[in-house]
Amino acid sequence: MGRQVCDAVEAADGMEVVARIDVGDDPKAAVEAGAQVAVDFTTPDSALGNIEFCVGNGIHAVVGTSGFGPDKIARVERALAASAGVGVLIAPNFSLGAVLMMKFAAQASAYFESVEIIELHHPNKLDAPSGTALRTAQLIAESRAAAGVGPSPDATAEDGDHHRGGKVEDVTIHSVRLRGLIAHQEVLLGGVGETLTIRHDSLDRASFMPGVVLGVREVAGHPGLTVGLEHFLSL
């Protein structure tokens, strides 16, 4: 992602890549080069420190790295509280189709008794479930709570080995890791006598680039923390 993002930013109107920071490089090089916006696609362990460094140095940040739970989000907010005017965008998924898939799934989940998520990714992915699946589960939970819909029915009495996947916000998520895949997700919804499946496929990492470039363009105009690219789009 890092290499592809550098190419996409370099090709975008009015943007220039002034520093490329790999693991082991000193991030001060970005400050010295006058970076206005940093883009982070690293690892769940590295990203928080990178964001805190950027915010502390007045650099806006666009973050694609997954694994941002409530604790890390709170730390980003604390860093931002001490740096007025700096913006951080954390987007679980930068592809337009995935943003729409999450929105449609959350909307539909208010009308169906059952909902489960299957996320499917390449086997080099470090985290499970994916950031997209976590965010989808949160959005579904919010939508179902607002509509007064209870948890999906499930009579499984025992599942010591997790054959039924894992639950996030009471929504079951199944994670598939398979050579040949890039990034895919299905949200399965079920009601009496019918099912609805909402599926998104990233067939190429190029699918994330327009969203990243949009984030870089817009983040300075959105001080504070924004979670989700949908807030920079008029959907």
Ligand SMILES: NC(=O)C1=CN([C@@H]2O[C@H](COP(=O)(O)OP(=O)(O)OC[C@H]3O[C@@H](n4cnc5c(N)ncnc54)[C@H](OP(=O)(O)O)[C@@H]3O)[C@@H](O)[C@H]2O)C=CC1
């Ligand atoms: N939001 C979205 O739309 C998308 C999010 N992602 C997420 O982005 C992240 C990266 O994905 P991907 O590119 O596939 O992963 P890779 O593992 O291929 O790349 C991560 C890179 O970050 C480097 N790195 C680790 N720590 C640091 C650091 N402190 N400073 C600079 N570089 C560092 C790693 O170096 P080394 O290998 O030497 O450790 C590695 O080269 C993942 O969390 C993934 O889930 C991916 C695609 C889309």
Ligand SMILES: O=C(O)C1=N[C@H](C(=O)O)C[C@H](O)C1
């Ligand atoms: O690691 C990936 O590849 C991806 N990670 C993000 C996630 O965890 O949801 C976004 C996309 O699914 C690709």
